[in-house]
């Protein structure tokens with residue numbers, strides 16, 4: 001299966017921002033793209049009482065997806081907390097296996113699957129596992145999004161090490177300029193064994209493909 005699991009050094013590092021741009025890059029390379037955000041917390045309550053995952057919406061837009069938001073993000077919760085706590089508060093029991101099932105569309109030959117977790121690699125994602133466990137279950141190569149802020153080298157290397165210990169391939173890393181400030185990641189290329197892409201801080205409203213990204 002062609003595709004990637006998108007993780008990050010933390011929550012709020014640009015996983016969705018970058019995943020949407022990777023989707024555009026894949027479309028440019030002739031793929032159609034399926035996206036999944038299997039579980040999302042911090043969803044907003046709509047006027048009609050339904051919940052909206054902003055991540056799912058941005059992934060849908062980035063992939064020009066014709067799948068509906070419920071297919072893209074089947075488990076949505078309002079509190080902006082760890083998914084395992086959101087599940088507990090809602091009195092629900094959801095497993096990694098169930099999340100994996102929701103990520104298994106039948107893919108065509110020129111289709112790619114992008115799955116975004118929640119939080120970072122060892123953030124809980126279900127009642128019985130972490131982001132890591134879903135990526136392992138899906139057997140997808142991993143893309144690591146690194147927020148370019150002080151401390152990012154430690155967070156990036158810890159996460160890269162954990163990804164490799166899981167047996168999965170770290171396909172690439174993306175140093176994401178979440179703030180238009182200086183580069184705190186200098187030297188990372190010497191210590192992390194995968195291609196590193198860089199995304200500048202941008203306010204472009206349209207979704208520009210991630211420069212030079214290769215499948």
Ligand SMILES: Nc1ncnc2c1ncn2[C@@H]1O[C@H](COP(=O)(O)OP(=O)(O)OP(=O)(O)O)[C@@H](O)[C@H]1O
Pocket residue numbers: 008010011012013014015016017018055117118119176177178199200201202203
């Ligand atoms: N390179 C960038 N330039 C400008 N804004 C950015 C950039 N990267 C991320 N952002 C903004 O920072 C915020 C956090 O990004 P995003 O939602 O992609 O993080 P995330 O890692 O997906 O968070 P979560 O863990 O909640 O899923 C968003 O408002 C996003 O638009």
Ligand SMILES: C[C@H](N)[C@H](N)CCCCCC(=O)O
Pocket residue numbers: 011012040041042079080081082083118119120122123124
């Ligand atoms: C609400 C937030 N934006 C994310 N969707 C969830 C982040 C969970 C982090 C859990 C943790 O590692 O402490």
Ligand SMILES: [Mg+2]
Pocket residue numbers: 015016017055116
């Ligand atoms: Mg996100």
